[in-house]
Amino acid sequence: AQRVTQPEKLLSVFKGAPVELKCNYSYSGSPELFWYVQYSRQRLQLLLRHISRESIKGFTADLNKGETSFHLKKPFAQEEDSAMYYCALSGDGNLIFGKGTKLSVKP
Template sequence: AQRVTQPEKLLSVFKGAPVELKCNYSYSGSPELFWYVQYSRQRLQLLLRHISRESIKGFTADLNKGETSFHLKKPFAQEEDSAMYYCALNWGGKLIFGQGTELSVKP
């Protein structure tokens, strides 16, 4: 069955430290993956998608089909990056979400 796993519920780092939010998926086919972010008191919004191969707010994510992973990385975390991050898999148009990782960046 299609599944997205985010093993960390909470990730706490200091400002300026590198950050990696893990995401693993199970899907028999060519996956289409996304990272969504929800800042405090804001609605869920798209951060980036793997097909765009873009960097948004300093974040990047590389699809590793061998390891079935799509980890989100940023070399230097900022306090404004504190938020809930959700990895999602597009399956027939609907999104299958992981359980989310709360990122806390301390000053």
């Protein structure tokens, strides 16, 4: 079964602390993995995709096929990173989302 699991519903860290949002997936094949973000009162938008191997707003995510994980990391969290983060996979162009993790960065 195709599935994306984000085990943490809420993650709360202090400004400047490292942050890791966990994502595990189940897919019989080679999916494409994405992180989408929704800031308060804004629409859902793409943060990064694994194929690009890019750092966006200081965030990176490495695809670990052995562990079927795609955790999102940032070494020093900022208050403006507070948002809802969704991990998603695509095997055929359609996205399967996880339930999301709410990141709260406290001053």
